[in-house]
Amino acid sequence: MTDLLDPSALDRAVIHDPHAEKVLLGLCMTRGRRVAHDLTLNPADFYTPAHEQLYGLIQRLAGEGKPTDLATINANLASVDQIHRGLITAPLLIECEEVALGADGSVAYYSRLVADYATRRHLSTAAVKISQLARGEGEVGELVEMARGLIDGTRSSIVSDIVLLGDDYDEFVAGLDRETRTVPTPWPGLTKIISGWAPGGLYVIAARPSIGKTIVGLQVALWLTRHGYVSFTSLEMTRRELQQRATAYIAQVQLGALKGRSPWNPELTVVDRERIAENTDTMKALRLAVNDSPGATVNSIRSHARSVSRLGKLSAVVVDYLGLLSATPGDRRSRYEMVTEWSRHLKTLAMEMQVPVIVLAQLNRGSTQRADGRPQLSDLRDSGSVEQDADVVMLLHAEDPADRNVDMGIAKNRQGVLGRVEFTKRGETAEFAERHAMPNDGWG
């Protein structure tokens, strides 16, 4: 990456309000220590160096439980380092007091003004850096993510951004009878056990190879399109293959007949063609956005989800599957460390976007060494810390990939009970049908 322009080269002179800075400092001096104590601006949020130093001193005094008035400031000037001490002059202190006496706005008003100007300056600096990023080297998706990170980091820390746990408690109590924003899974029994997909939740569906995790992932994604757009990252199948599976499920046509004409594929029947025709409009209108670009990374998943959310309400993010994600070029960490970071990022993505993130994962061979062959949470060991980050972990188990009876163990459920669900796998129409759900049933 080429060197970034020195942001200090920017002319930021117009993006500040020296009067507001002085008034706020004066209010801290004249209205008692509490005012300074409650402010959460950073000294660097003040544009003028003298104001920055004075605010830093006032904050220090308030933190030590001392008054923040003119006399105490004067008595403590020696505690400011020698280089900056000279900036806090007697005329400045007097001017701050005077403008504060004549001010007609509240402390909140002036602190908001100072914070807003600080944010504008950060934004201006970020714009220069982004412009340099755009001209530099790097994969374009990564660059977009870095640019987003720079924009996200521009907010100044101000008092009104601090929210206490009980701040909206009345709203919480009033909302107890309102319907939740969780949405059902395609299977009523499972929905009951895990209480549906919750916004901000990270859900892991894991299995040994060929048990059917993609079938489950796609069925879930198709179901969730009823509630909005779904961002579906597929590292194993192309969009065309997903089209075949989705058609098999929605139009109830044999998957084999949708793979094109060949001597070994079954032929499409007249009924099949009718069903496809009947469901063409539904297929075309599906709000399923497929990201099947090779080498997808966690950053590209985030980018995709954000772009999809601009089309309309995002209802979920689905990733098939965690182990196939690519590392950022040049990342030399162990696979374990990388996957650990990815699962953290996916949980953060769920919380940021306020949607469920459903991640498919492959289990290691641990289960094959057990007498009953049943997978356990520990079989996710190769998947970094996904077991800790996940809100719910669902483990699929069948004695053999060809077996139509597949069990799902809810092996972790942060907000509820564990349990077990029995499914019939209908591979030919790419679907799982729920037979029986058993909350509180042990797994293992």
Ligand SMILES: Nc1ncnc2c1ncn2[C@@H]1O[C@H](COP(=O)(O)OP(=O)(O)OP(=O)(O)O)[C@@H](O)[C@H]1O
């Ligand atoms: N045309 C078909 N007819 C019947 N069953 C099929 C058909 N295609 C796939 N299946 C079933 O689906 C299973 C594979 O499903 P899926 O691709 O979802 O598995 P997976 O767990 O994602 O596998 P992988 O380890 O390859 O990621 C196979 O074991 C098979 O039982």
